[in-house]
Amino acid sequence: MTNSQRDQTLDQPADRPMLSVRDLTVAFPTAKATNEVVHHLSFDLPPGGALGIVGESGSGKSMTSLAIMNLLPPGATRSGSIVFRDTELTALREPAMRTVRGSRIAMIFQDPLSCLNPYYTVGDQIAEAYRAHRHGVSRRQAHRVAIESMERVHIRDAARRVNYYPHQFSGGMRQRVMIAMALSMEPELIIADEPTTALDVTVQAQILGLLTEIRENTGAGLILITHDLAVVSETTDQIIVMRHGDLVESGPVEQIFSEPRADYTRMLLDAVPRIDDAIDDMRTLPSSAAHETPTEGARL
Amino acid sequence: MTRQVLKRLAGMVVVLLLVCLFTYVIFFVLSPDPAVQICGKNCTPAKIDQIRDNLGLNRPFWAQFWTFLSGLFVGRTYGEGIQCSAPCLGYSFQSSQSVTSMMVQRFPVSLTVAVGAAVLWLLAGLVSGLIGAINEGKFIDRFISGLTFAGMSIPNYVLALVLQFVLVVTLRWLPFPQAVAFGDDPVQWFLNFLMPWIVLAVGYAASYTRLTRANVIEALQENYVRTARSKGLRPSVVWRRHALRPALTPIVTIFGMDFAGLLGGAVITETVFGLNGIGKMASDAITKNDQPVIMGVTLLAAFLVVVGNMVVDLVYTAIDPRVRIGASA
Amino acid sequence: MTDTEPLLVARNLVKEFPVSGTGGLFRRDKTFRAVDDVSLEVGYRETLALVGESGSGKSTVARMLARLINPTSGTVILDGTDVTSLSGAKLHDFRSSVQVVFQDPFSSLNPRHSVEELVTAPLRYQGRQIPGGARAFTRELMERVGLDPTWSGRHPAQFSGGQAQRVGIARALAVQPKLVICDEAVSALDVSVQAQIINLLRSLQREEGFSYVFIAHDLAVVRQIATRVAVMTQGQVVEIGSRDEVFDHPQHEYTRTLLAAIPRINPRWEARRRHLERAKAEAAS
Numbered sequence: 017m018t019n020s021q022r023d024q025t026l027d028q029p030a031d032r033p034m035l036s037v038r039d040l041t042v043a044f045p046t047a048k049a050t051n052e053v054v055h056h057l058s059f060d061l062p063p064g065g066a067l068g069i070v071g072e073s074g075s076g077k078s079m080t081s082l083a084i085m086n087l088l089p090p091g092a093t094r095s096g097s098i099v100f101r102d103t104e105l106t107a108l109r110e111p112a113m114r115t116v117r118g119s120r121i122a123m124i125f126q127d128p129l130s131c132l133n134p135y136y137t138v139g140d141q142i143a144e145a146y147r148a149h150r151h152g153v154s155r156r157q158a159h160r161v162a163i164e165s166m167e168r169v170h171i172r173d174a175a176r177r178v179n180y181y182p183h184q185f186s187g188g189m190r191q192r193v194m195i196a197m198a199l200s201m202e203p204e205l206i207i208a209d210e211p212t213t214a215l216d217v218t219v220q221a222q223i224l225g226l227l228t229e230i231r232e233n234t235g236a237g238l239i240l241i242t243h244d245l246a247v248v249s250e251t252t253d254q255i256i257v258m259r260h261g262d263l264v265e266s267g268p269v270e271q272i273f274s275e276p277r278a279d280y281t282r283m284l285l286d287a288v289p290r291i292d293d294a295i296d297d298m299r300t301l302p303s304s305a306a307h308e309t310p311t312e313g314a315r316l
Numbered sequence: 317m318t319r320q321v322l323k324r325l326a327g328m329v330v331v332l333l334l335v336c337l338f339t340y341v342i343f344f345v346l347s348p349d350p351a352v353q354i355c356g357k358n359c360t361p362a363k364i365d366q367i368r369d370n371l372g373l374n375r376p377f378w379a380q381f382w383t384f385l386s387g388l389f390v391g392r393t394y395g396e397g398i399q400c401s402a403p404c405l406g407y408s409f410q411s412s413q414s415v416t417s418m419m420v421q422r423f424p425v426s427l428t429v430a431v432g433a434a435v436l437w438l439l440a441g442l443v444s445g446l447i448g449a450i451n452e453g454k455f456i457d458r459f460i461s462g463l464t465f466a467g468m469s470i471p472n473y474v475l476a477l478v479l480q481f482v483l484v485v486t487l488r489w490l491p492f493p494q495a496v497a498f499g500d501d502p503v504q505w506f507l508n509f510l511m512p513w514i515v516l517a518v519g520y521a522a523s524y525t526r527l528t529r530a531n532v533i534e535a536l537q538e539n540y541v542r543t544a545r546s547k548g549l550r551p552s553v554v555w556r557r558h559a560l561r562p563a564l565t566p567i568v569t570i571f572g573m574d575f576a577g578l579l580g581g582a583v584i585t586e587t588v589f590g591l592n593g594i595g596k597m598a599s600d601a602i603t604k605n606d607q608p609v610i611m612g613v614t615l616l617a618a619f620l621v622v623v624g625n626m627v628v629d630l631v632y633t634a635i636d637p638r639v640r641i642g643a644s645a
Numbered sequence: 646m647t648d649t650e651p652l653l654v655a656r657n658l659v660k661e662f663p664v665s666g667t668g669g670l671f672r673r674d675k676t677f678r679a680v681d682d683v684s685l686e687v688g689y690r691e692t693l694a695l696v697g698e699s700g701s702g703k704s705t706v707a708r709m710l711a712r713l714i715n716p717t718s719g720t721v722i723l724d725g726t727d728v729t730s731l732s733g734a735k736l737h738d739f740r741s742s743v744q745v746v747f748q749d750p751f752s753s754l755n756p757r758h759s760v761e762e763l764v765t766a767p768l769r770y771q772g773r774q775i776p777g778g779a780r781a782f783t784r785e786l787m788e789r790v791g792l793d794p795t796w797s798g799r800h801p802a803q804f805s806g807g808q809a810q811r812v813g814i815a816r817a818l819a820v821q822p823k824l825v826i827c828d829e830a831v832s833a834l835d836v837s838v839q840a841q842i843i844n845l846l847r848s849l850q851r852e853e854g855f856s857y858v859f860i861a862h863d864l865a866v867v868r869q870i871a872t873r874v875a876v877m878t879q880g881q882v883v884e885i886g887s888r889d890e891v892f893d894h895p896q897h898e899y900t901r902t903l904l905a906a907i908p909r910i911n912p913r914w915e916a917r918r919r920h921l922e923r924a925k926a927e928a929a930s
Contacts, residue, residue: 118548
């Protein structure tokens with residue numbers, strides 16, 4: 017993608033969604049049956065918008081993000097349409113998709129330690145992404161970009177720490193490195209899959225604040241995937257609720273939280289433990305586990 | 317880093333001393349009286365006693381051990397005027413040679429066998445392991461798995477005999493082994509060693525294939541490989557930097573130990589192919605009950621394993637940043 | 646003994662771990678002080694929550710209370726008995742007085758055992774008679790934790806995360822403990838299942854009258870279950886008090902930081918939702 021093309025895509029009318037997903041279905045076909053983990057999912061993300069995808073384990077929320085990136089595990093199939101700006105991503109061949117990945121759509125994952133390669137310095141891993149997309153960039157330039165990106169996510173002493181290995185950072189710092197890596201390419205869309213689930217609550221607050229700050233500064237769109245309703249309520253402006261691969265309900269964040277239409281959303285909201293008050297006669301949930309199926313109930 | 321190395325070196329010296337002590341104890345306690353052997357058939361108790369005296373075998377254990385130890389560093393003299401210069405591992409009265417000089421003569425053969433085999437098994441193991449990992453579950457993968465199973469189950473000596481029969485006698489692809497130096501006839505020299513290399517390499521190649529395949533498949537499932545792909549890196553870069561490097565690093569450890577073990581002599585292979593290496597020397601010494609030689613070979617093997625272990629540790633420290641640099645929280 | 650005395654008293658608990666690789670050949674490794682002089686009490690029928698971030702030492706304290714590890718110094722007194730140096734039969738008795746429910750039920754339950762074997766194992770291990778026979782005993786326990794008793798022959802892999810955690814709880818209850826230590830017992834569960842397990846833990850306490858030490862990093866969960874809260878950071882308890890005191894009037898700076906960091910659903914949205922739901926319920930009736 018050249019710069020002039022990119023400028024054109026930025027010029028499109030503001031009401032056209034930046035990402036438009038239609039009838040997305042992700043399945044794992046086996047010899048006996050086809051196990052669908054996402055069924056006919058459709059949603060739009062306005063330019064610069066922040067969309068939260070909420071669901072419990074097995075809801076298909078992570079598969080949705082991997083489907084957008086075409087990074088589904090081996091054996092998975094996807095169908096439907098994913099239009100990003102003016103590009104139909106499902107029609108792209110792998111080399112063309114690679115120019116989108118990391119460069120125009122960046123992804124941040126849950127466990128920053130296992131997501132960084134222990135054998136290379138963090139600077140190396142940030143620079144590697146940069147050099148993959150900007151041809152003819154020298155090592156020195158890429159190194160400087162790595163330091164700048166680390167500074168943008170408020171890692172102090174970045175010029176020195178750029179040469180650290182992942183294990184030398186704390187969990188929160190590692191997640192900042194992941195975000196710096198995503199930022200280095202100035203992506204138009206950031207997909208964050210449970211970015212704070214493995215982090216302490218004070219660090220979580222910093223990372224969520226950082227994501228919001230980046231969105232405000234760069235105008236990038238954000239898709240935040242999480243099981244935590246309180247997290248999306250503070251960070252995003254649109255929400256879709258998923259369960260067993262189906263879209264349960266979608267809408268502006270205030271509407272979902274104050275006037276939920278689906279019973280499942282109401283149940284989820286009821287189940288969220290409140291920090292501000294203790295409900296001693298808590299919730300009208302069934303106390304027996306009989307209705308749970310063996311796939312439900314754990315994010316382990 | 318320097319401190320770590322010094323610490324390791326000090327530890328190694330202690331281990332080697334202990335190895336010497338244990339080996340010495342075993343041979344001191346368990347072995348038949350060397351004086352009786354030296355004495356020969358027409359022996360009298362008086363003669364035995366004289367030999368014992370000559371060899372210093374009547375002295376207390378610690379004194380003898382001390383002589384042995386110092387012999388390693390400054391050499392020693394046996395009886396009346398048999399010189400054994402440092403490092404003296406002992407003296408073989410049966411072949412009228414010091415154990416050290418016997419080893420020096422034979423070590424090049426063992427080294428050649430070990431290096432050649434190592435090159436073969438590394439190449440075969442890594443390549444077929446990679447092919448298996450790339451084609452996981454497909455026919456070629458299962459075929460390779462079957463081969464590794466066979467390779468690991470066939471005993472060395474069986475394989476050696478079968479190869480000799482098939483390649484030399486039946487098919488005549490390889491000439492009959494002749495004793496030549498490398499400089500005289502490099503081709504014949506190479507062909508001489510080809511079979512021992514193959515025989516030794518097969519078992520190792522099989523286990524390295526399995527190890528490589530398992531490590532690569534595991535590495536490909538790592539989250540950082542997914543991260544690398546999500547950055548839009550080319551598959552070749554993802555493979556080289558994010559799958560192979562982590563998958564192959566642990567193999568360094570195993571390779572170091574295997575190779576060090578082999579330098580101490582491949583007893584069966586050398587014996588079957590009549591190669592005059594350390595392994596053959598050991599097996600000959602065992603048949604003749606030439607104790608100083610057996611003990612010398614044991615010490616050499618132990619020394620190689622300890623040194624190999626240390627080298628592997630240092631190399632591993634250098635290539636794995638998690639070991640090299642502790643966490644700084 | 647009177648009920649006014651606490652069930653469990655921990656005094657000046659310290660736990661140091663050696664930092665490997667810091668020592669020399671003849672020098673001992675340096676130590677890292679994971680728990681630094683912690684004292685606390687747990688009353689009868691009380692739930693003391695230990696909260697803190699990773700590395701705060703809360704799990705180490707829990708493991709010392711259960712004698713899964715020995716403290717470097719300090720004492721633990723249960724029901725008037727110093728349990729710090731117990732061994733043999735007395736340690737066995739202590740083991741049935743204090744039970745632990747762990748975070749990941751699948752790694753703490755032997756996958757090859759059925760529910761019946763899992764639940765009765767502590768009793769068989771201690772050579773005790775199983776009241777009413779293993780089958781009936783298991784079924785009764787399963788009913789109490791909300792599991793279908795006909796599943797007593799099932800193995801852990803056949804259960805969901807929430808169900809497996811119920812098996813873990815049933816196993817803890819089998820020996821009629823005085824104290825149950827929940828080490829992040831609901832942290833790995835989906836939110837809807839988490840709420841059910843919290844409900845279960847609370848109703849079990851009402852019925853059985855035991856006490857909990859509840860280790861959690863999620864303060865919202867703690868608010869739903871604790872009677873008292875101890876806040877830990879860097880190996881020390883910086884604040885301890887009744888639940889509402891700590892949540893509504895935190896004294897220590899760290900507690901305030903922790904509470905401020907928790908993401909919240911906008912209370913106005915919450916109020917509106919409740920209002921609308923009440924209106925709907927009234928219209929229906």
